[in-house]
Amino acid sequence: MKAVLCLEPGKLELVDRPLPPEPGPGEAAVDIRHVGICGTDYHIFEGKHPFLAYPRVMGHELSGVVAAVGEGVGLAIGTPVVINPYISCGHCIACRNGKPNCCMSINVLGVHGDGGMAERIVMPAGNLYPAGGLSLRDAAMVEFLAIGAHAVRRSRPEPGQRALVVGIGPIGLGAAIFARIAGLEVALLDTSAERLAFARDTLGFQAVFEIGTDAEARLMAHTDNEGFSVVFDATGNAKAIEAGFTLVAHGGSYVLISVVKDRISFADPEFHKREMTLIGSRNATRTDFEHVMTSMRNGLVSQAALATHRTSLANVVEDLPRWAHQKEGLIKAIIDVGA
Known part of the structure; x- marks a missing residue:
């Protein structure tokens, strides 16, 4: 062969x-x-x-x-x-x-x-x-989408919550698609204007933000300065992961889909005052594969x-x-x- x-x-x-x-x-x-x-x-x-x-x-x-x-x-x-x-x-x-x-x-x-x-x-x-x-x-394409679906399931989503996906390569796009399917109000953050335009014009995500000096201020203004109930990181970048902690709302969750070799640090007072939940998400299970296949059959992807x-x-x-x-x-x- x-x-x-x-x-x-x-x-x-x-x-x-x-x-x-x-x-x-x-x-x-x-x-x-x-x-x-x-x-x-x-x-x-x-x-x-x-x-x-x-x-x-x-x-x-x-x-x-x-x-x-x-x-x-x-x-x-x-x-x-x-x-x-x-x-x-x-x-x-x-x-x-x-x-x-x-x-x-x-x-x-x-x-x-x-x-x-x-x-x-x-x-x-x-x-x-x-x-x-x-x-x-x-x-x-089911497997890579299942990774995003698994991350969303790990976050225990509630319809109407604000969610932010940071890093919109294929895995991040999968997380964004299944966050939207779960009823979340999804915003996207990335360095690539091209990918953001694709997500907006082709996939229909209207809240897109390009990383820049004022990105955090623009994102917080988008949430009435409350932050996001769920933040998903799919960047594979340690500095981006650390920066994401400040975007999580009080009582919110931070889901790390990315895997990096570096140590990740964060300000413990900020983490505790928000009673933030930090979640790792790895791979996917049959439940996630089946969810992706059903969503595909139903025209949601x-x-x-x-x-x-x-x-x-x-x-x-x-x-x-x-x-x-x-x-x-x-x-x-x-x-x-x-x-």
Whole structure:
């Protein structure tokens, strides 16, 4: 089978590999149809991922068709599926408490092990969700949107609350879309005028703010100087995360979707006087995947607008390096793997 291998930072190659072994009990083989290119994939290509061994087949935003099943698997061959790329142990404290998304020994496709930039993979059948009613292209976008949906669910949203999403790359846009679906009044903050214009003109978010010297004052004026009941950070920037604390309303919540290597500090008196809730949000669960798929089927997500770029498995070795640096107009690039 064909696969795209990142041999080392800055070097991709289309290679021939043996097909994976036949699925064992509880497993299914999936013929990959589409792969969304994630920020993680760009970081792996650029050598910026701290916990990765090369060479690596990247790719964890995946859709496909069931090709074979092992013993005890109820999925029919030919079933179109969304792939949950977070393989959990099933027995640690997080898994026992229904939080496999933060399993103590989680294995994420394309990061801890080889991923889906290949023609076939074998997965635990429990990580495959039937994608009936969705195109396979759209099914490949469920995972990144589920991360935003999970963050919104973690915030325990109440309709009518003011929410701010800081950083509107694909993950931030996912959080904004599902915050709006939850009934929140959503404002967006970013450094990119282009992305803000896309969010306003294409996705319909009218309260957009570009980061500048007076951004905090403009945002506070937007909330009648009360702040936001929920602030979501999706910047991946430590200074931006620290600045976000001042935008949370008294009694509000701050949800950190981003992961940074730096230590984050904040003024404890400000934190306590607001009785602020600080929430980490990692990955997503089946509940979030199902919520995203239902929302897509109901026409609440503009999938066609989000899928801005397309390529093939053969051409990704040229396209991904270019898109890592030339991001004009880029929201989500999708790799077409098979018919």
